[in-house]
Every structure is written in C-alpha cells, then in structure tokens.
Amino acid sequence: xxxxxxxxxxxxxxALAAPAAAQFAKAEDAIKxxxxxxxxxxxxxxxxxxxxxxxxxxxxxxxxxxxxxxLLASRLPWHAFGPGTDKGRETAAxxxxxxxxxxxxxxxxxxxxxxxxxxVPAARSGNLDQLKAAxxxxxxxxxxxxxxxxxxx
Amino acid sequence: xxxxxxxxxxxxxxALAAPAAAQFAKAEDAIKxxxxxxxxxxxxxxxxxxxxxxxxxxxxxxxxxxxxxxLLASRLPWHAFGPGTDKGRETAAxxxxxxxxxxxxxxxxxxxxxxxxxxVPAARSGNLDQLKAAxxxxxxxxxxxxxxxxxxx
Numbered sequence: 020x021x022x023x024x025x026x027x028x029x030x031x032x033x034a035l036a037a038p039a040a041a042q043f044a045k046a047e048d049a050i051k052x053x054x055x056x057x058x059x060x061x062x063x064x065x066x067x068x069x070x071x072x073x074x075x076x077x078x079x080x081x082x083x084x085x086x087x088x089x090l091l092a093s094r095l096p097w098h099a100f101g102p103g104t105d106k107g108r109e110t111a112a113x114x115x116x117x118x119x120x121x122x123x124x125x126x127x128x129x130x131x132x133x134x135x136x137x138x139v140p141a142a143r144s145g146n147l148d149q150l151k152a153a154x155x156x157x158x159x160x161x162x163x164x165x166x167x168x169x170x171x172x
Numbered sequence: 173x174x175x176x177x178x179x180x181x182x183x184x185x186x187a188l189a190a191p192a193a194a195q196f197a198k199a200e201d202a203i204k205x206x207x208x209x210x211x212x213x214x215x216x217x218x219x220x221x222x223x224x225x226x227x228x229x230x231x232x233x234x235x236x237x238x239x240x241x242x243l244l245a246s247r248l249p250w251h252a253f254g255p256g257t258d259k260g261r262e263t264a265a266x267x268x269x270x271x272x273x274x275x276x277x278x279x280x281x282x283x284x285x286x287x288x289x290x291x292v293p294a295a296r297s298g299n300l301d302q303l304k305a306a307x308x309x310x311x312x313x314x315x316x317x318x319x320x321x322x323x324x325x
Contacts (some may be wrong), residue, residue: 042222048215058205058208069195
C-alpha cells in the first residue's frame with residue numbers, strides 16, 4: 020500500500036466515481052440518507068481536523084483511512100436532494116437548494132474536488148504539515164455551502 | 173477499471189481495512205454515527221437487492237458502485253459500539269451487544285467477510301446471476317446479527 024498510494028488513490032477514485040445511485044421511496048428516506056452520509060462525512064473529517072489541530076496524535080495510516088471515508092462520503096448525499104425532498108422529516112436544508120440548484124451543485128462539486136485533489140493526497144502523504152495545509156481550505160469548502168444552504172441550528 | 177477489477181478490489185480493500193477511527197466526545201455522537209453508517213449501508217444494500225429481485229433494472233456499473241459503498245460502510249459502525257454507548261440517544265441496540273461482545277463481533281465480522289468475499293466480487297462481475305446468488309447469503313448475514321442484537325421496531 021505505502022509503495023503506491025497514488026496508484027491506489029487513482030484506482031479507488033475511479034472506482035468510487037461511478038454512479039452510486041440509491042433510490043428513495045419517500046422524501047423521508049432521502050432526507051435520512053443524506054443526513055446519514057453527511058454525518059459519516061463530518062465525523063471522519065472532524066477526526067482529520069483533530070489531528071491537524073494537534074488535539075489528537077497524528078497517525079498517518081489513520082489519517083489516510085479517514086480521508087478515504089471522507090472521499091467516498093463526499094460523493095453520496097447529492098442525489099438525495101431531489102425535488103420534493105425539502106420536507107418529510109426534520110431537515111436543515113434551506114429552500115435555496117431547490118431555488119438555486121446550479122449554485123448548490125457548484126458548491127458541492129467544489130467541496131468534492133477539494134477533498135479529492137487536496138485533502139486525500141495530503142492525508143495519504145504521511146506528512147502532517149501537508150494535512151494541516153489541506154484541512155483549512157477543505158473546511159472552508161464545507162462552510163461555503165453551509166452558509167447559503169443550511170439552516171442555522 | 174474493468175480490465176482489473178480484482179486488483180482494484182484488492183487494493184481498495186487493503187486501503188479501507190486500515191483503522192478508520194473516529195472518536196466520540198459523547199455516547200450520543202457514537203450512536204448517531206453508527207446509525208448513520210448503517211443507514212448508508214442499508215440504503216445501498218437495498219439498491220442491490222432491488223436489482224437482484226428485478227424490481228429495478230440491472231445496471232452493472234451501478235451495482236459495482238453500490239457494492240463499493242456497502243464494502244466501506246460495512247467496516248465503519250463497529251468501533252462506535254464502545255462501552256457506555258448503550259444509551260444517550262434513541263437506539264435499537266440491545267444490551268446483549270455489551271453482554272456478549274465476542275458473539276457480536278463474530279456476527280459483524282461474518283457480515284463483513286460475506287460482503288468483501290462474495291457480494292463485492294459478484295457485484296463487480298457484471299453478471300446479474302452472480303449478484304442474485306450473493307445477495308441472499310449476505311442479507312442473511314445482516315439478519316443473523318439483527319435477530320440477536322437489534323430491538324424489534
């Protein structure tokens with residue numbers, strides 16, 4: 020693994036870029052699913068943040084594994100924001116998601132690109148400074164979407 | 173990708189087998205996280221089941237992508253069943269999880285092995301009959317754990 024991380028990353032990225040469609044019988048199911056994917060994403064991203072901030076010890080294999088989960092989870096929620104899924108279960112999704120779909124898509128894609136192109140390579144590098152450098156911009160790519168499209172809690 | 177699915181699978185499996193630790197400040201967070209991982213797992217597994225049952229059209233790339241998500245998600249929930257996470261948020265987890273940890277671990281590992289060794293290769297084969305053959309035993313490996321360790325809803 021350690022001898023060819025970039026190859027592995029490229030292959031896994033290609034494998035996971037295939038459409039991972041999941042269909043939903045009810046809006047409630049779509050909302051629960053996207054919240055779940057984002058919870059998984061946020062949990063593993065926060066773990067990387069704790070390493071970047073020195074709150075927990077840096078562990079290179081764990082950083083890489085957490086980034087793998089972030090990478091996959093970053094691709095999952097979006098198809099669950101379909102028409103009619105603005106209600107049906109408690110949700111922090113703002114109406115702007117469906118009013119400004121191009122902007123929402125652009126923000127979600129910017130985050131996914133930041134994860135794939137910066138965070139994952141940094142996490143796989145085995146170098147804490149690289150992880151630190153990539154974490155902040157990735158966190159800002161999350162926030163850029165939350166600021167406009169997620170209700171304040 | 174299609175030329176070397178087993179290589180990709182092996183590499184991804186190795187990559188994802190690394191400890192993807194996520195730590196939890198509160199039992200509530202651990203419960204929410206494991207429920208989220210299991211919701212993601214269940215959603216993508218159900219999508220494979222719909223293909224296996226003929227309820228939706230068989231789509232080989234989508235089957236492979238769904239199985240990739242199942243594979244990763246199958247490894248996530250278990251570290252979130254730590255001591256003290258039997259309460260703190262509504263949960264279907266039964267006390268037997270902490271009373272019979274070896275049995276619980278054995279059941280979870282049997283499911284993970286079934287996913288990695290049977291479901292994923294079948295889903296990546298591009299052959300619906302292989303997917304059908306692998307789906308039932310995998311579903312039974314889920315049920316074997318639910319029967320003893322999950323509260324009836």
